[in-house]
């Protein structure tokens with residue numbers, strides 16, 4: 001298992017990288033010559049906000065997709081341990097600075113007649129595993 005949290009240095013690295021992409025966004029929005037003097041600050045801010053939201057959505061969508069793939073095709077029921085097939089439900093998600101559709105992995109145990117979320121990360125052997133929250137509504 002890789003690290004659960006990134007170091008502050010790594011986070012700063014990512015931020016610096018994204019700051020460089022800002023130059024690409026600026027060029028794409030207004031060309032090599034730049035916005036000139038007629039474009040107001042609000043419009044410039046709008047471009048920056050759209051870029052940030054798109055970056056947030058694209059980054060999270062990729063990472064969540066990778067986590068979903070790492071789950072495999074089934075997960076053990078937290079109650080009885082029966083391996084249950086993984087299904088996906090699309091859920092609109094508001095995140096910091098954006099929106100995306102989360103393809104949320106959900107399992108249903110036919111024996112216990114309950115839905116559960118498979119754990120996002122597999123716990124290392126010998127480590128206690130957090131119980132996923134059961135879905136409140138019935139299907």
Ligand SMILES: [Zn+2]
Nearest residue numbers: 077080109112
């Ligand atoms: Zn079960």
